[in-house]
Amino acid sequence: MEGLATLKINDLVEEGKHLLGEFVGNANGKTLIVFGGIHGNEASGAKALKRVLPKLERITEKLNGRVFFLAGNTRALNKGVRFIDSDLNRHWTTKNIYYNEPNLKNPPNLSEDREQKELLEILHQVIRTAGNEVFVLDLHSTSADGVPFATLGDTLRNRDFAQKFPITILLGIEEQLDGTILEYLNNLGCVTMGYEAGQHFAESTINNHEALVWLALVNAGILKRENCADYEKYFAVLEKASGKGRIVEVRYREAVNPEKDGFVMKQGYENFQPVRKDEILAHNEKGEIKAGETGMILMPLYQKQGNDGFFLAREVAPFWLWLSKILRKSRIADLMHLLPGVKRHPSEKGTIIINTKVARLFPLQIFHLLGFRKRREVANQLVVSRRLYDTKSPFVN
Ligand SMILES: [Zn+2]
Numbered sequence: 001m002e003g004l005a006t007l008k009i010n011d012l013v014e015e016g017k018h019l020l021g022e023f024v025g026n027a028n029g030k031t032l033i034v035f036g037g038i039h040g041n042e043a044s045g046a047k048a049l050k051r052v053l054p055k056l057e058r059i060t061e062k063l064n065g066r067v068f069f070l071a072g073n074t075r076a077l078n079k080g081v082r083f084i085d086s087d088l089n090r091h092w093t094t095k096n097i098y099y100n101e102p103n104l105k106n107p108p109n110l111s112e113d114r115e116q117k118e119l120l121e122i123l124h125q126v127i128r129t130a131g132n133e134v135f136v137l138d139l140h141s142t143s144a145d146g147v148p149f150a151t152l153g154d155t156l157r158n159r160d161f162a163q164k165f166p167i168t169i170l171l172g173i174e175e176q177l178d179g180t181i182l183e184y185l186n187n188l189g190c191v192t193m194g195y196e197a198g199q200h201f202a203e204s205t206i207n208n209h210e211a212l213v214w215l216a217l218v219n220a221g222i223l224k225r226e227n228c229a230d231y232e233k234y235f236a237v238l239e240k241a242s243g244k245g246r247i248v249e250v251r252y253r254e255a256v257n258p259e260k261d262g263f264v265m266k267q268g269y270e271n272f273q274p275v276r277k278d279e280i281l282a283h284n285e286k287g288e289i290k291a292g293e294t295g296m297i298l299m300p301l302y303q304k305q306g307n308d309g310f311f312l313a314r315e316v317a318p319f320w321l322w323l324s325k326i327l328r329k330s331r332i333a334d335l336m337h338l339l340p341g342v343k344r345h346p347s348e349k350g351t352i353i354i355n356t357k358v359a360r361l362f363p364l365q366i367f368h369l370l371g372f373r374k375r376r377e378v379a380n381q382l383v384v385s386r387r388l389y390d391t392k393s394p395f396v397n
Contacts, residue, residue, distance in 0.1 A: 025063025040076020045139025
């Protein structure tokens with residue numbers, strides 16, 4: 001569709017109206033939920049969904065499942081800002097989800113409480129009625145130009161799904177961020193994938209988002225490949241945009257608050273650009289900020305709002321992916337608490353506490369291999385939890 005990039009978003013999304021489209025072919029089939037614009041300054045996802053809508057409408061009866069397209073932060077989308085009061089993609093903490101539970105009728109304190117309550121109402125309904133696997137995509141874009149990539153919570157089910165796409169996959173970013181919508185849905189057992197499709201205002205970003213949605217319909221098993229007109233074209237779009245497909249692991253996040261600490265990123269960095277240890281990447285009022293290790297830079301912050309200055313990452317060798325698959329399917333993870341300096345958490349299931357003074361030989365990477373996610377680190381204690389639905393879906397018997 002021509003000219004969609006120049007359309008104002010409020011022509012596309014109404015405040016408080018999240019459901020952009022709903023298509024049910026086989027009600028007992030798999031489910032695909034796609035979010036566009038969880039960040040209100042990233043309208044590209046919602047625009048792409050709007051583009052797919054009329055095409056999907058024509059082939060609804062061919063869908064072996066259900067598809068829901070949702071606008072994220074509708075009030076922020078209408079103002080073209082990342083958020084109104086609070087980042088909606090950091091808002092999915094246990095406390096907020098409980099407070100904004102639709103049945104509880106707690107008054108919303110923030111604009112994003114309202115958004116969350118509205119979204120929860122839809123998500124509860126969709127998940128409650130799911131009789132088969134539930135897949136979730138979250139469409140994002142970045143302030144800087146660069147290679148698009150997918151972000152995953154590191155479960156084997158997420159990996160299996162993501163590896164069907166010709167894209168670069170980033171693991172471990174969710175461990176650096178609290179309260180993302182995908183972490184919430186992942187913990188409910190959904191297969192989840194975030195996708196950063198390119199620069200906020202580039203037409204190619206909308207094209208990448210659209211291509212991802214079509215391939216997701218096929219890869220989720222909801223749409224047969226022969227019923228997806230232009231499948232090859234969409235595949236080629238993603239393949240071309242991604243450059244070299246690879247799996248990369250996040251190792252470091254620079255937490256910032258540009259309004260208070262004067263954080264300014266050095267100009268000219270792009271996603272996946274190699275950086276060397278001690279290279280000057282940014283500065284704040286205290287001085288220079290250097291790379292703590294050699295690797296690649298991710299999501300350098302070139303806008304005023306946001307608390308992630310940049311991330312540092314490294315490519316993961318196929319051997320480690322293979323090894324972690326074997327280990328997670330074994331029962332080794334259940335025995336970790338028997339190691340010296342490691343004990344079970346007294347009340348949290350699947351959680352262990354590691355005394356890093358005693359258990360020096362077991363760095364966080366070992367626990368990653370076994371499917372644990374870092375929760376917190378205080379003094380000499382590292383707390384990690386196993387992902388609930390790493391290898392098995394709660395939606396499939
Ligand atoms: Zn975003």
